[in-house]
Amino acid sequence: MPLSPSILSVLSEDLLVRVYGFLDPPCRKKWRLVSKEFHRVDSLSRTSIRILRVEFLPALLSNYPHLSSLDLSVCPKLDDDVVLRLASYGAVSIKSLNLSRATALRARGLETLARLCRGLERVDVSHCWGFGDREAAALSVAAGLREVRLDKCLSLSDVGLARIVLGCSNLSKISLKWCMEISDLGIDLLCKKCKDLKSLDVSYLKITNDSIRSIALLPKLEVLEMVNCPLVDDDGLQYLENGCPSLQEIDVTRCERVSLSGVVSIVRGHPDLQHLKASHCVSEVSLSFLHNIKALKHLKTLWIDGARVSDSSLLTLSSSCRPLTDIGVSKCVGVTDIGITGLARNCINLKTLNLACCGFVTDAAISAVAQSCRNLETLKLESCHMITEKGLQSLGCYSKHLQELDLTDCYGVNDRGLEYISKCSNLLRLKLGLCTNISDKGMFHIGSKCSKLLELDLYRCGGFGDDGLAAISRGCKSLNRLIISYCGELTDTGVEQIRQLEHLSHLELRGLKNITGAGLAAVACGCKKLDYLDLKKCENIDDSGFWALAYFARNLRQINLCYCSVSDTALCMLMSNLSRVQDVDLVNLNRVTVEGSEFALRACCNRLKKLKLFAPLRFLLSSELLEMLHARGCRIRWD
C-alpha cells in the first residue's frame, strides 16, 4: 500500500502526548479515531471522564488506566446496587469523584465507593437531598479526603458533619452551602479539628457570630465564603480582624446585619486580601472605607454592588487600588460616566466589569473602558438603557479579548451595534435578551464573525426571524447553549436550521407557537448532544415531533413539556425511550390522562431525579409509583 508509512509514524509517543495536550475535548474525541497509536495516547493521557451511562464504567476504567477524576453527576441510574456491582471489579485509583445529584445513592453505596477509590481526595455530593448523617458517616471512611462539596445536602446535620470532620482530618476545602441543618456546633467542631482548612463555604447557613469566632482561629484559611448569613453581624466580623492570618478572599454578600464597619474591620486586619466581595451589604462607600482599602496592595476583586458610590469616591478607590481586575458596581446609586471613566483610566488591568443596572452610564464610559482596559474579558451591562451602537463600536474596536458580554434589556442595541460587537471575534457568551431592536441583519453579523460563540441568549428578541436563526446556525458551529424563547417570528424553517449545531446541549424554545413536529424532529435528529430542552408552551408541536425526539435525543437529561399537546402514547414513548432523562416538567398537559401519566412515569421512574407534576395527580397516581419515585431519590414538585 502506498500510504502505509504514514507521516504520523515518525512522531514519537511523547510528542504525540504533547500535541494531545493542546487539544480541546471535542478534538480529542476525533483524535482517538485516527489510529491505534493515537488511541493509545488518548487512553494513557486521559485523566478525567464524565460519563452518562454508568454501565460502561468498568470497561472505561480498564481502557483508561490513568483516570483520576470521575464525574458521575449525570448518570441517571446510579444507585447502591450499581455501585455494589462495580465493587466486584476491584479498587480503582480515582482521586476525584463527582456524585452531584446522585440522589439515589445512599450510605451503603457511598461507603462501597469510598472504600473502592483508594486515595480519594475530592468528593462532590452537592444537591443530593437525601445525603444525611448516615451517608456522611459512610463517606468519612475515605480518610484521605481533602476537598468535600456538600452544597444543598439538606438532611445533613451537625452529627454528619462531625463524622466527616473526624474521619477526614486533612480536609483543606469544604463547602456547606445550603446545608440548612448545620449550626454553630458543627462549624465549631470543624474549625477545631481541621486546622489545615484553606477554603470554607458557609453560605446561607443559620450560623451566628460564635461560628465566626471559631473560624477566626483557623490558621491557614484563605477563602471564606459566607453569602447571606443572616445572623452574622459586624461584631462577628471583628473576630476575623485578628484571626485567619492567611485570608485572601472573603465573600460577605447579602449578609443582612453586616455593615460597612464590619467590612472595614476585615480590611484592617488583612492587608494581603485579594478578593473582597461585599455586595448588597455595604450601603455607602465612606471615607474610612476608602482610607482602609488603600492599604490593600494586592486587591484584585472588589464587589460593592448595591452601595451608594459617588464619582469622587470611585475615583479615589480606583487610584488607590490600581491592580484591580474584577470590579462589581451593579445597582450602585450614583455611578456616572465620570466615575467609570476615572476607574477605567486607573485600573487598566480590569478583566471583569459589572455595571448592571447603572442607569446613568452612557457610551462615553463604555468607550473609555474599551480604550483603557484592553484586557477586558467580561462586561455586564444589563439594563443600561443609555448604551447605543456608539459604545459598542469602541468595544468592537478595542476589546479584542472580550469573551462575555451581557446586554440583556439594553434596548439601545440595534443591528449596527451587533455589527460592531461581531468584531470581538473571541466572544464566547453573548446575552441579548429583551433587545427588541435587533433583526435578521444583526444576526447575520454575529453568525458570520463570532464563530467561537458558545452561548447565545436571545430571550424575547422579537425582531429577528428564520433567516437570522439560519445565519447563526450556519456560523456559530460551537454553540452549545441557545436560548430563543418567545422569539415569536420563528417558524419551522428557522428552527430546522438548528440541526446544524452539533454541539448544542442546551436549547430553550419556550413559547414558540409557530413550530410544529417537523421543526422539533429536525432539531432532535441533528443535535445529538442535546441535554436540556425547554418546549414549554410550544402548543403546535404534534406527536410526530415527540416521536422523533424519543427516537433521536438519547442524551436528553432534562425536558420541560408544560402546556404541550403531547398525547398519552407519545408521552409514554418519550419517557420510556429517553433513557437518560432525569428531570421532567409535566404540568398542564391537556391531552394526557391520569393513566397516561402513570404509565409514562412508571417507564422512567428508576432514573428520575426531579419531577414537576400537576398537583391533583398526587391523589390520582398510584401510591406504589410515588413510593418508588421517592425511594429512588426523586423529588416531586406539585404545581
Place this chain on the structure above:
Amino acid sequence: MEDEEEGEPNLHVFKASSSGKDNNNNNNGGQASVQGVKAQAWDPRTMLCNLSFMEQKIHELQGLVHLILGRNGQLQDEQQQLITADLTSIIIQLISTAGSLLPSVNMLSTTAPGSALFPFPREANNLASQTLNNGGASQELEDDAEEGENLPPGSYEIKQLEKEEILAPHTNFCTICGKGFKRDANLRMHMRGHGDQYKTPAALAKPPTKETLPGSDAPMLIKRYSCPFPGCKRNKDHKRFQPLKTILCVKNHYKRTHCDKSFTCSRCHTKKFSVIADLKTHEKHCGQNKWLCSCGTTFSRKDKLFGHIALFQGHTPAIPLEDTKPSAAASSQRGSSGCGNSNNNAAMVSFSLGSAANANQETSQPCVMDGKTSFEESFSPLSFDICNFGGFPRSIFDDSFQMLISSACGCSPINGGVGSVSDTSL
C-alpha cells in the same frame, strides 16, 4: 405484743387502723368495742375480756367446720354466711383489741423521739404523731432560726423512720376496714362510705396541723429526719450527719440509695430506677434528643456531645438507628398490655377468698421479690393497688377484708374500689 416487735406486716395493718373507731354493727361487737376516740387508755381487763370472747368465737367456728367436715365437706349457703359473719366479727374484734393497745405505746415512746421502741409513728395517725411532736417540743425548746443546711446539732428534733415504714406505700389507713391511702384527704373521702358521722364538715375538714393546733402554744422545734441505714451519711449516727428535711425526702433518699433499682425504662430498657417518679421523669424524655457518642455515652444536649467529642480523640457522634422509634412504640404497647394483665390479676386476687387465705400463709414474711413485682405491676394507673407494703399479703388481706365487710355489713364494695383506683392514680 410479740408479733408487733417482730414487725409482722399483717399486724401493722391492724394496729394502724385502730385509732378512732366505733363501727360494730355486728351482733356481738358491742361489749368489746372501744368507746370512740376517748377510749385510748389501755385497760387489761377489757383486753382479757375481748380475748376470751374471740377464743369462744373461734371454738364455735371450729365446731361448725368440724360439722361440715363430717358431711363430706358440703357447704350450705346459710352455713357459709354464718362462718363469714363469725370470721368478720372475730377479725374486727381483733383489730379493736389491738387498737386499744396503740396509744398507750405511743405514750411510752414519747420520751425518746424516733427511738426503736415505737418503730411506726405513722404520720397519718395524727393523734400519735402529735403527741410525739409535742413531747419533743416541750423537751427541747429552740428557735427555728435556721432553715438551711447547717443546723447546729440539737437545734432540731431528729426522727428516724424504720425501713418498713419508709417503704410502705400508704401512710393513712382506714380505721374501719384497714384500707391504706397515700393521702389523708383520700382517706377522709373514703371514710364517708362508712357512715354519716364521717360526712360532717368537721370530719371532712383538714385536721389541724402542729402549727395551728390550739393546745400547743410553745414554739415548734424544727423537725429533721434520719435515714435508718447504718453508716449512711443521712443516718443520725454518722459523724457528719446531714439530716433530711421531710418524710418525702426520707422516702426518696432511702429508695434511691439503699434499695434495688427495680423499675426499668420501657423505652430504652437500660435505665433503672427505684423511685417511680424518677422513672416517669426519665420516660418523658427517654428517646428524644438522645445524643450518643461512639463510646456509648449519651447526652441530653447536643452541645454537651460536641464538647465531649472535641475533647476526646477518636470519639465520634453515633447515628441513631432508624428503627428505634417503632421498637419503642412496640415496647410501650407491650408494657401497656402487661399492665392490663396485672390489672386482671389484681381483680382476680381481690375477689377470691380462699386463695387469699393461702397467700397470706405463704407470704406472711415480706418477700423482696414479691414486693418488686407488685411494684412494677402497679405502675399503671388502672391496676388495683396491690403494690403494698409487704407485697401481696397486705393487699390481699385488704381486699379480702373489704369483701368480708361488704358481704357481712351490706356495705357497697364500690366504695373501696373507687378509693383504691383514685388512690393509685394520684
